[in-house]
Amino acid sequence: MKSQFIVAIGAATALPTILFLAVAIELPLGEACAAQAAKPRVSFAEDVLPLLKFRCGACHLPGGEGTEKSGFEVSSYESVMRGTQYGAVVVAGDPDVSSLMRLLDWRVSPDIRMPHGKKQLSVCDRDVFRTWILEGAKDN
Numbered sequence: 001m002k003s004q005f006i007v008a009i010g011a012a013t014a015l016p017t018i019l020f021l022a023v024a025i026e027l028p029l030g031e032a033c034a035a036q037a038a039k040p041r042v043s044f045a046e047d048v049l050p051l052l053k054f055r056c057g058a059c060h061l062p063g064g065e066g067t068e069k070s071g072f073e074v075s076s077y078e079s080v081m082r083g084t085q086y087g088a089v090v091v092a093g094d095p096d097v098s099s100l101m102r103l104l105d106w107r108v109s110p111d112i113r114m115p116h117g118k119k120q121l122s123v124c125d126r127d128v129f130r131t132w133i134l135e136g137a138k139d140n
Contacts, residue, residue: 042132
């Protein structure tokens with residue numbers, strides 16, 4: 001059985017008019033769903049860890065000021081899941097409850113927002129973490 005999906009692949013212009021280019025794609029429904037369900041969208045090793053090291057490593061790698069103050073280290077899956085001296089920062093499956101997302105989304109007091117003294121991470125960067133947590137925060 002085939003089903004049609006409309007995928008918007010256009011972009012908005014600076015003018016008041018928004019132009020979307022839609023393409024009809026025919027996919028075997030069962031095959032497409034099974035392939036998507038079997039494959040995680042975000043990999044800890046390929047997506048999350050490099051981003052943590054790049055964005056958070058200056059303070060949260062061994063010996064860093066953030067590691068010394070909180071105990072949170074971003075050098076491995078185990079260290080991330082261990083969390084801080086105050087407890088876990090990742091609640092698998094629930095990004096809204098995860099302290100990591102609360103800190104990165106700036107839903108906490110300004111004095112503990114991450115990263116300290118820098119601008120907030122982009123929505124794209126934060127969505128990598130959010131999606132990984134939503135998908136179960138696996139070591140993949």
